[in-house]
Amino acid sequence: MAVHNTEIASFFERIADLLEIEDENPFRIRAYRNAARTIRGSTVSMSYLLKQGKDLSTLPNIGKDLAEKIQLIVETGDLPLLGEIEARTPPTLSDLLKVQGLGPKRVRLLYKELDINTLEDLRRAIQSGKIYTVKGFGEKTVKALMERINSYSTEEKRTKWLLARDIARPLLEYIKQCEGVRKVMLAGSFRRCKETVGDLDILVTAKESKKVMECISHYDEISNVVSMGSTRSTVILDCGMQVDVRVIAPESYGAALVYFTGSKPHNIELRKLAQKLGYKINEYGVFKQDKHIGGKTEEELYKKLGLNYIEPELRENTGELAAARNGSLPQLISLKDIRGDLHCHTNATDGHCTLSEMASSAREKGYEYISINDHSKRLTVTHGLDEAQLLEQIRQIDKFNAKSDDIVILKSIEVDILEDGSLDLSDSVLKELDFTVCAVHYKFNLSQQKQTERILRAMDNPYFTILAHPTGRLINQREAYEIDMQKLMMAAKQRGIILELNAQPDRLDLNEIHCKTAKELGVKLVISTDAHSQNDFDYMLCGINQARRGWLEAENVVNTRSLKELRKLLKRK
DNA sequence: GCCGTTTTCGGCCCGACTGTTTTCAGTCG
Numbered sequence: 001m002a003v004h005n006t007e008i009a010s011f012f013e014r015i016a017d018l019l020e021i022e023d024e025n026p027f028r029i030r031a032y033r034n035a036a037r038t039i040r041g042s043t044v045s046m047s048y049l050l051k052q053g054k055d056l057s058t059l060p061n062i063g064k065d066l067a068e069k070i071q072l073i074v075e076t077g078d079l080p081l082l083g084e085i086e087a088r089t090p091p092t093l094s095d096l097l098k099v100q101g102l103g104p105k106r107v108r109l110l111y112k113e114l115d116i117n118t119l120e121d122l123r124r125a126i127q128s129g130k131i132y133t134v135k136g137f138g139e140k141t142v143k144a145l146m147e148r149i150n151s152y153s154t155e156e157k158r159t160k161w162l163l164a165r166d167i168a169r170p171l172l173e174y175i176k177q178c179e180g181v182r183k184v185m186l187a188g189s190f191r192r193c194k195e196t197v198g199d200l201d202i203l204v205t206a207k208e209s210k211k212v213m214e215c216i217s218h219y220d221e222i223s224n225v226v227s228m229g230s231t232r233s234t235v236i237l238d239c240g241m242q243v244d245v246r247v248i249a250p251e252s253y254g255a256a257l258v259y260f261t262g263s264k265p266h267n268i269e270l271r272k273l274a275q276k277l278g279y280k281i282n283e284y285g286v287f288k289q290d291k292h293i294g295g296k297t298e299e300e301l302y303k304k305l306g307l308n309y310i311e312p313e314l315r316e317n318t319g320e321l322a323a324a325r326n327g328s329l330p331q332l333i334s335l336k337d338i339r340g341d342l343h344c345h346t347n348a349t350d351g352h353c354t355l356s357e358m359a360s361s362a363r364e365k366g367y368e369y370i371s372i373n374d375h376s377k378r379l380t381v382t383h384g385l386d387e388a389q390l391l392e393q394i395r396q397i398d399k400f401n402a403k404s405d406d407i408v409i410l411k412s413i414e415v416d417i418l419e420d421g422s423l424d425l426s427d428s429v430l431k432e433l434d435f436t437v438c439a440v441h442y443k444f445n446l447s448q449q450k451q452t453e454r455i456l457r458a459m460d461n462p463y464f465t466i467l468a469h470p471t472g473r474l475i476n477q478r479e480a481y482e483i484d485m486q487k488l489m490m491a492a493k494q495r496g497i498i499l500e501l502n503a504q505p506d507r508l509d510l511n512e513i514h515c516k517t518a519k520e521l522g523v524k525l526v527i528s529t530d531a532h533s534q535n536d537f538d539y540m541l542c543g544i545n546q547a548r549r550g551w552l553e554a555e556n557v558v559n560t561r562s563l564k565e566l567r568k569l570l571k572r573k
Numbered sequence: 574g575c576c577g578t579t580t581t582c583g584g585c586c587c588g589a590c591t592g593t594t595t596t597c598a599g600t601c602g
Contacts, residue, residue: 025574026585027574027575027584027585028574028575029574030574030575030585031574031575031585032574034574034575035574035575060575061574061575061576062575063574063575063576064574064575065574065575066574066575100600100601101591101599101600101601102600103599103600103601104599104600105598105599105600106599106600135593135594136592136593136594136598136599138592138593139592140591140592140593141591141592141593188602199602201602227589227590227591227601228590229589229590229591230589230590231589232588232589232590232602233590234590234601234602244601244602246589246602259587259588259602260602262602264586264602267586267587267602268586268587269586270586271586271587272585272586274586275585275586276578276579280586280587281586281587282586282587282588283587283588283589284588
């Protein structure tokens with residue numbers, strides 16, 4: 001059983017947490033965290049690299065020691081060091097770190113002084129008043145802690161990007177009308193277009209920050225003010241979303257935007273680079289000695305460091321700085337590159353609109369083509385089509401196309417991949433289609449080997465064109481099923497099969513690391529909305545966001561092509 | 574523990590806000 005990168009990263013993160021509580025050398029702790037990030041963000045698995053005989057210490061943030069530890073984890077599934085640390089320091093303490101306001105120092109203190117190991121221990125110490133005997137725990141701190149314990153949940157509360165946008169909109173409008181406000185920008189992970197957003201980071205430029213802060217504190221959707229200083233504040237909205245606002249002078253706009261957009265590892269890397277060049281970067285600008293020499297715009301800041309402008313979606317410290325230095329940043333795909341949508345449903349199965357309604361929405365988007373991909377018969381809950389019904393739909397599409405003088409509907413199906421790797425409809429009808437979209441909709445819990453073989457067998461069918469939502473994950477709801485993605489991609493490449501990036505905000509499947517891998521391997525991709533109604537075509541934006549974070553360019557994505565070129569790409573090798 | 578146009582040691586990003594230990598540590602982004 002291959003060990004996943006996320007598991008290896010998690011070993012190192014757990015070690016870092018516990019070492020931090022033990023008050024170890026902070027740089028050693030950072031080394032573990034940096035290594036974890038490298039591993040988590042790697043497009044290839046560590047097990048695969050080791051099998052290839054690659055020296056892992058050539059990877060960034062991985063030295064000789066950690067390379068050996070990775071190898072140990074891959075070979076044995078375990079790391080003795082973690083066990084040793086856990087024998088000294090209870091692993092449950094890292095749960096306490098997740099409580100806002102509790103950092104390593106306080107967790108350590110509570111453990112040493114009152115033997116507090118768990119959230120429950122902490123609650124009891126507060127209720128009995130014992131906690132006041134610990135230095136540094138005064139009335140306000142304890143009251144805030146109690147509130148946070150009560151609202152604490154083990155589920156990470158991250159909001160899907162699209163919903164975050166809707167929450168942010170009225171707040172941004174409100175801030176814009178505050179006196180003295182010039183610009184208002186949504187930064188943070190939202191601006192980097194992450195799948196989910198933990199909190200909203202809002203940057204405001206204004207000459208007088210105090211007045212703006214005052215105005216923001218009167219927004220009527222605020223349920224709690226966590227902190228409110230003269231230039232920075234943190235509030236919780238009624239919906240539970242945390243909002244961090246930073247007000248800064250207009251001349252610092254670019255530097256502040258870089259700072260507030262992050263990611264943190266990207267910023268750290270930028271600041272290190274600045275140091276090397278004899279500069280200092282903070283949210284106010286670029287400084288040489290104490291002289292302000294730049295920072296009005298982001299472009300200017302990057303330029304001072306000898307870098308091309310880096311799009312927010314790339315700012316994760318996964319190679320973008322090097323690419324910006326040597327001029328090899330990707331020309332990221334954008335919404336306007338998209339010429340059609342290759343995964344749409346109608347009311348023939350579980351969609352809500354007719355074929356011509358879907359086509360007319362797509363026409364409004366300026367698309368040249370869409371395809372209709374209703375479900376196949378096995379998916380009975382959706383009234384999946386059997387062979388005869390599909391033939392009937394094909395006739396309808398032919399009729400539509402005969403009359404349409406602009407948009408073309410391609411004939412297709414979202415056909416189920418059965419457990420034995422066969423497809424849910426016979427070849428005799430599949431061959432009547434322009435192409436197929438093939439998907440796994442049941443038996444998610446097969447072993448990695450079986451699941452991979454199932455899909456590989458399906459790919460052997462000459463009518464298999466596109467693999468839909470390749471991992472089956474649903475964000476915050478369902479884990480991806482186990483597959484050997486590297487193997488699937490290699491097989492797709494050999495056969496000329498296309499992988500779908502499903503743009504549904506719940507799916508975003510492939511993830512950004514898969515996208516980057518596919519690009520590196522030369523596997524063709526398609527971005528599709530899986531639209532079940534006319535409005536769903538708007539999900540294309542989410543797919544584009546994801547593609548951009550995966551470094552994709554228009555040429556990597558088949559539905560940026562004209563219909564003529566697309567038809568060629570849909571042909572199997 | 575990693576890293577190197579300051580290479581095998583001595584560094585390691587930078588600043589705001591809070592509460593409390595009245596001068597700053599702890600936490601967070």
